[in-house]
Amino acid sequence: VQERWAISGVDLHLDLRGPRVRAGLEAALRDAIASGRLQPGTRLPSSRGLAADLGIARNTVADAYGQLAAEGWLAALQGSGTRVAGRTVEPVPPTASQEESAIRFRYDLRAGSPDLAAFPRSSWLAASRRALRGAPYRSLDYTDPRGLPELREALAAYLARTRGVHVSSDRVLVCTGFTQGFGLLCDVLRARGARTIALEQYLQPGIVDIATARGLRITTLPVDAHGAAIDRLGPADAVLLTAAHQFPLGVPLAAGRRAQVVEWARRRGALIIEDDYDGEFRYDRHPLGALQALAPELVVYAGTASKTLAPGVRLAWLVVPEPIVGELVQAKIRADRNSSAFDQLTLAELIRSDAYDRQVRRARLAYRRRRDRLALTLQRRAPHVRIRGIAAGLHALLELPAGTDEGEIISRAARRGLALEGLGDYAASCDIRGETPALVVGYAKPPEHAFTAAVGRLVAALTGD
Amino acid sequence: VQERWAISGVDLHLDLRGPRVRAGLEAALRDAIASGRLQPGTRLPSSRGLAADLGIARNTVADAYGQLAAEGWLAALQGSGTRVAGRTVEPVPPTASQEESAIRFRYDLRAGSPDLAAFPRSSWLAASRRALRGAPYRSLDYTDPRGLPELREALAAYLARTRGVHVSSDRVLVCTGFTQGFGLLCDVLRARGARTIALEQYLQPGIVDIATARGLRITTLPVDAHGAAIDRLGPADAVLLTAAHQFPLGVPLAAGRRAQVVEWARRRGALIIEDDYDGEFRYDRHPLGALQALAPELVVYAGTASKTLAPGVRLAWLVVPEPIVGELVQAKIRADRNSSAFDQLTLAELIRSDAYDRQVRRARLAYRRRRDRLALTLQRRAPHVRIRGIAAGLHALLELPAGTDEGEIISRAARRGLALEGLGDYAASCDIRGETPALVVGYAKPPEHAFTAAVGRLVAALTGD
Numbered sequence: 001v002q003e004r005w006a007i008s009g010v011d012l013h014l015d016l017r018g019p020r021v022r023a024g025l026e027a028a029l030r031d032a033i034a035s036g037r038l039q040p041g042t043r044l045p046s047s048r049g050l051a052a053d054l055g056i057a058r059n060t061v062a063d064a065y066g067q068l069a070a071e072g073w074l075a076a077l078q079g080s081g082t083r084v085a086g087r088t089v090e091p092v093p094p095t096a097s098q099e100e101s102a103i104r105f106r107y108d109l110r111a112g113s114p115d116l117a118a119f120p121r122s123s124w125l126a127a128s129r130r131a132l133r134g135a136p137y138r139s140l141d142y143t144d145p146r147g148l149p150e151l152r153e154a155l156a157a158y159l160a161r162t163r164g165v166h167v168s169s170d171r172v173l174v175c176t177g178f179t180q181g182f183g184l185l186c187d188v189l190r191a192r193g194a195r196t197i198a199l200e201q202y203l204q205p206g207i208v209d210i211a212t213a214r215g216l217r218i219t220t221l222p223v224d225a226h227g228a229a230i231d232r233l234g235p236a237d238a239v240l241l242t243a244a245h246q247f248p249l250g251v252p253l254a255a256g257r258r259a260q261v262v263e264w265a266r267r268r269g270a271l272i273i274e275d276d277y278d279g280e281f282r283y284d285r286h287p288l289g290a291l292q293a294l295a296p297e298l299v300v301y302a303g304t305a306s307k308t309l310a311p312g313v314r315l316a317w318l319v320v321p322e323p324i325v326g327e328l329v330q331a332k333i334r335a336d337r338n339s340s341a342f343d344q345l346t347l348a349e350l351i352r353s354d355a356y357d358r359q360v361r362r363a364r365l366a367y368r369r370r371r372d373r374l375a376l377t378l379q380r381r382a383p384h385v386r387i388r389g390i391a392a393g394l395h396a397l398l399e400l401p402a403g404t405d406e407g408e409i410i411s412r413a414a415r416r417g418l419a420l421e422g423l424g425d426y427a428a429s430c431d432i433r434g435e436t437p438a439l440v441v442g443y444a445k446p447p448e449h450a451f452t453a454a455v456g457r458l459v460a461a462l463t464g465d
Numbered sequence: 466v467q468e469r470w471a472i473s474g475v476d477l478h479l480d481l482r483g484p485r486v487r488a489g490l491e492a493a494l495r496d497a498i499a500s501g502r503l504q505p506g507t508r509l510p511s512s513r514g515l516a517a518d519l520g521i522a523r524n525t526v527a528d529a530y531g532q533l534a535a536e537g538w539l540a541a542l543q544g545s546g547t548r549v550a551g552r553t554v555e556p557v558p559p560t561a562s563q564e565e566s567a568i569r570f571r572y573d574l575r576a577g578s579p580d581l582a583a584f585p586r587s588s589w590l591a592a593s594r595r596a597l598r599g600a601p602y603r604s605l606d607y608t609d610p611r612g613l614p615e616l617r618e619a620l621a622a623y624l625a626r627t628r629g630v631h632v633s634s635d636r637v638l639v640c641t642g643f644t645q646g647f648g649l650l651c652d653v654l655r656a657r658g659a660r661t662i663a664l665e666q667y668l669q670p671g672i673v674d675i676a677t678a679r680g681l682r683i684t685t686l687p688v689d690a691h692g693a694a695i696d697r698l699g700p701a702d703a704v705l706l707t708a709a710h711q712f713p714l715g716v717p718l719a720a721g722r723r724a725q726v727v728e729w730a731r732r733r734g735a736l737i738i739e740d741d742y743d744g745e746f747r748y749d750r751h752p753l754g755a756l757q758a759l760a761p762e763l764v765v766y767a768g769t770a771s772k773t774l775a776p777g778v779r780l781a782w783l784v785v786p787e788p789i790v791g792e793l794v795q796a797k798i799r800a801d802r803n804s805s806a807f808d809q810l811t812l813a814e815l816i817r818s819d820a821y822d823r824q825v826r827r828a829r830l831a832y833r834r835r836r837d838r839l840a841l842t843l844q845r846r847a848p849h850v851r852i853r854g855i856a857a858g859l860h861a862l863l864e865l866p867a868g869t870d871e872g873e874i875i876s877r878a879a880r881r882g883l884a885l886e887g888l889g890d891y892a893a894s895c896d897i898r899g900e901t902p903a904l905v906v907g908y909a910k911p912p913e914h915a916f917t918a919a920v921g922r923l924v925a926a927l928t929g930d
Contacts, residue, residue: 117602125593140581206802312806314801338642
């Protein structure tokens with residue numbers, strides 16, 4: 001009896017002992033509920049099913065359920081079986097900043113995410129169905145640490161076609177977001193004896209922490225109208241650049257500086273990491289091809305699905321020089337062995353079927369319109385604010401008049417239910433905070449229906465209305 | 466024209482210059498194909514669509530396509546548009562051991578994976594559809610680093626119910642497989658000043674590497690018929706135990722030793738990590754509850770979907786003592802911020818809808834039958850081999866007569882197309898290899914139709930037939 005109990009209905013974990021089966025069943029259930037092992041709301045097997053599994057009379061189970069319902073342990077609901085009674089699962093206290101802010105802020109213009117309400121759920125589900133039906137069962141096992149071949153091949157063709165990347169699928173490494181990819185590169189750099197990595201003076205938060213946790217020292221590069229100041233690189237062993245569209249300042253790395261950084265890397269035997277986080281989104285002209293194509297043996301190209309689809313996809317990709325493929329594979333094995341097979345298969349199918357291109361195109365048109373509307377609104381209603389950087393990407397830098405207190409604007413916005421961040425929030429170190437008062441506005445983030453209202457609140461915060 | 470080109474059809478990356486549009490288009494396409502940026506097989510936009518996007522006559526595009534097809538650059542196929550001609554994408558040279566072995570071995574009895582041909586694809590897709598349709602769009606953003614609340618709540622109820630874990634959803638941390646979870650714990654231990662972690666003398670490959678890469682020293686515990694020798698723990702700062710079913714030896718940690726290890730951890734202020742990798746699979750009796758319930762303030766409980774569903778799901782979970790939640794969250798943020806939103810939402814829905822329980826139950830029955838068949842076959846046809854350990858899990862330890870050379874059996878199996886591993890492959894250090902000649906047989910792995918043949922080859926390798 002015990003043996004079959006363990007495999008019955010929902011998978012209960014009860015000790016069923018004692019001479020009388022019904023009393024034993026009741027006691028075991030009471031104990032499981034009292035100890036919290038059976039939580040309120042948990043559905044129990046039907047009395048018929050449980051009786052069959054236990055090889056006892058159905059009435060015995062029904063009587064035990066009835067007794068416990070009478071005692072208040074269980075609730076027998078018409079037509080929906082028997083459940084553990086009491087309050088439903090307690091709400092989790094929100095601790096993550098995102099969840100908190102969803103409660104505190106009705107509008108959100110912080111940078112970093114695309115419009116998630118526009119995520120193509122139907123295309124994703126359809127691609128997922130096609131991909132999973134067609135995939136060999138080995139795709140669901142531990143697989144090639146570089147990623148599933150289906151995805152690496154689709155990415156290689158896509159990156160060559162749209163970003164001019166010099167690539168073959170055997171040099172693509174799929175990772176669980178750019179965060180992981182950058183961490184793995186830091187692992188490899190450290191193992192190769194690197195001590196210092198150069199970062200742009202303003203950058204994505206968290207990057208400094210990832211590098212220093214690996215024991216790398218940081219030097220920072222000022223960024224001017226031509227991009228990062230390559231002549232300040234000095235003796236670093238590697239550099240991370242957002243060459244197509246500096247994050248968050250919004251300038252591209254000038255052609256002369258591209259050549260200069262390649263020359264520097266060649267001379268020093270250093271590694272360039274090109275974070276092409278939003279390379280698909282340029283509105284004013286044909287996008288510049290990837291820096292990587294200039295020197296595929298010196299540059300790691302990094303792309304991501306976080307801006308084109310959603311951060312929740314948790315897929316990014318590195319195209320790496322041949323000599324470090326093996327070391328990166330070892331680092332990936334130690335980190336998490338593989339990224340999700342389902343997401344990989346689905347993304348490969350999305351790219352192959354052109355649904356990914358269509359989504360990028362749709363998003364590009366939508367964000368371009370939003371950027372134009374933002375610029376026009378500011379020009380009319382807050383002419384003291386200047387949009388800086390090229391017409392590209394998912395965010396804009398709003399330069400404030402000298403002497404303005406970013407923090408004051410952000411507080412005003414918060415009082416109006418708008419989440420906003422200042423340039424200072426993206427500084428690599430504290431000593432450069434506040435040098436240039438500016439806001440980093442992620443215009444892609446709000447759902448379409450909330451965009452106008454969000455911009456209205458931004459204007460109100462800027463003008464003090 | 467250029468500007469619209471960038472957003473046309475599939476997302477091409479071409480420079481279109483020169484006085485004559487058709488010649489310019491042809492030259493740009495030739496260049497892109499020659500340089501490999503447009504790879505063989507890539508589909509081009511229709512001539513109608515591209516002409517409309519470029520604002521030129523359709524004939525101009527059609528003529529350019531025709532010219533390039535004539536030159537052999539493009540292939541115009543009836544009814545399926547125009548593609549870049551030439552060989553299809555080159556096959557990737559297989560480098561991962563798994564892919565190689567899929568080619569070399571027709572049968573596979575190595576441990577570590579469930580029967581992937583039995584993965585419930587339809588249930589997974591149905592749950593995925595329901596979950597994604599119902600999820601708020603914020604689920605697709607960067608979210609709570611502990612994991613989506615939907616999944617943490619479902620897991621908390623499931624683990625309390627089936628494994629007797631003492632849990633609330635705010636102490637659950639979802640991670641990208643147990644590999645990542647263990648790595649994050651090593652990060653936290655190092656940050657807290659830990660120097661040494663004790664491991665079982667035989668264990669999952671890769672674990673030693675993860676700990677030592679973080680700078681932790683390793684001590685190893687012998688394992689006897691009562692499980693790991695807790696009295697040999699000494700001055701370690703943490704211990705990793707497979708308490709329910711030692712991997713790969715197959716013994717459970719005896720009740721006395723459970724109490725002993727908790728007492729040790731309390732005295733030393735050390736951390737116990739309980740890797741409950743196959744706790745759902747016990748065939749001879751009701752499974753032992755988790756060790757964690759004895760001392761939730763000292764034990765991290767770790768579970769995974771890799772054995773119940775598939776490694777490709779890449780989801781595992783830790784239930785952790787309250788004081789280290791914050792430190793683990795920081796480590797998770799540095800590692801990859803979040804695990805896949807889609808897999809999390811789908812798994813939560815699978816658990817909530819009882820489809821997960823049904824899958825576990827189905828798998829348990831199937832594996833139990835396989836274990837019985839394996840035992841019976843060996844008893845009849847290779848009586849010199851003894852199955853050790855309890856009737857549980859996805860693998861069995863086959864003890865060979867003293868003096869047998871494991872490697873010889875494994876080679877014989879390989880010559881018969883069967884992938885097999887010896888106990889030595891799971892040794893924490895080289896000096897204990899070969900002490901006990903034995904095979905670790907993962908009887909869950911072959912698809913159902915291949916199981917009998919795989920066991921037949923195993924017997925042939927054991928008996929030299």
